[in-house]
Amino acid sequence: MDPSVVATEKTRLPRRGRPILWAFQRPLHLERLALLAQRVSGVAILVYLFFHIFVTGTVTEGRGVWESTMGALSNPLMHLGEWLVVVAATFHAVNGIRVMLLELTPLVGKPARPDYPYEAKSLGKGQRSVLYVAMLMTSLAGLAGVVILWGL
Amino acid sequence: MRESTLQRINYAMILAIFVTLAVHLATHAFLGVSGYEDSLTYASVVGRYRAFSTVLTLGVLLIAACFHGLYGLRNILLETRWGARRHRLVSTATRLLGVAMVGWGLRTIVLTTWGV
Numbered sequence: 001m002d003p004s005v006v007a008t009e010k011t012r013l014p015r016r017g018r019p020i021l022w023a024f025q026r027p028l029h030l031e032r033l034a035l036l037a038q039r040v041s042g043v044a045i046l047v048y049l050f051f052h053i054f055v056t057g058t059v060t061e062g063r064g065v066w067e068s069t070m071g072a073l074s075n076p077l078m079h080l081g082e083w084l085v086v087v088a089a090t091f092h093a094v095n096g097i098r099v100m101l102l103e104l105t106p107l108v109g110k111p112a113r114p115d116y117p118y119e120a121k122s123l124g125k126g127q128r129s130v131l132y133v134a135m136l137m138t139s140l141a142g143l144a145g146v147v148i149l150w151g152l
Numbered sequence: 153m154r155e156s157t158l159q160r161i162n163y164a165m166i167l168a169i170f171v172t173l174a175v176h177l178a179t180h181a182f183l184g185v186s187g188y189e190d191s192l193t194y195a196s197v198v199g200r201y202r203a204f205s206t207v208l209t210l211g212v213l214l215i216a217a218c219f220h221g222l223y224g225l226r227n228i229l230l231e232t233r234w235g236a237r238r239h240r241l242v243s244t245a246t247r248l249l250g251v252a253m254v255g256w257g258l259r260t261i262v263l264t265t266w267g268v
Binding site: 039042043045046049050053054056057059060063066067070093096100104148149 | 163166170181188192194197198201214217218221222224225228253256257259260263264267
């Protein structure tokens with residue numbers, strides 16, 4: 001292999017573009033926005049998981065500590081947080097299925113010569129329909145969350 | 153470990169999350185409880201930890217969710233800037249965080265199942 005293309009430990013590779021703004025580069029793509037939403041929702045769920053593990057750990061301290069912790073967390077702000085977790089997890093799960101289908105199945109499309117207007121073969125109607133399903137299910141999960149958490 | 157191996161493990165973890173998270177959510181909604189509020193009472197929580205099936209589900213969910221979440225975070229952090237030193241730093245930090253999260257979660261499971 002050409003040694004110039006091999007990254008060694010001393011190689012200083014260039015920084016990529018600004019972390020979030022790539023999602024809003026024109027022309028806008030729904031898939032690019034979905035990738036951003038997938039990452040934001042993933043990090044949000046990880047932050048929730050971190051606190052969830054340590055809050056759940058208070059059950060080992062006995063009934064009093066557990067009930068006071070649950071009492072402190074039972075407020076409208078926390079319910080809003082739980083609702084956001086439900087919405088984020090639903091989108092992350094269904095859009096994640098779309099990403100896995102693109103990675104592991106022929107849904108990604110066959111490679112072809114890039115001709116004008118250079119439409120990416122991987123961004124076909126099949127995967128786009130899964131993305132619409134993800135958006136629909138996220139909306140439904142949001143509605144269900146409102147019903148369960150606030151009893152509306 | 154090779155990146156392709158890590159990705160394969162990640163796929164397995166995703167499948168494990170789909171199954172165990174469904175069971176976990178069911179135990180907070182209708183499986184053995186009358187609703188969400190009921191599932192958070194002390195007796196209900198400790199009672200679930202005493203059932204082997206719940207302990208197994210929670211253990212698998214804990215490990216799978218921590219691996220998947222921290223592997224994803226590592227990939228995001230490695231994409232923003234490259235370099236061997238950064239690679240080592242990010243990999244080590246996410247590994248340590250994973251050990252802390254899984255360790256604390258397993259401590260909760262063990263103490264609640266056999267202690268309290």
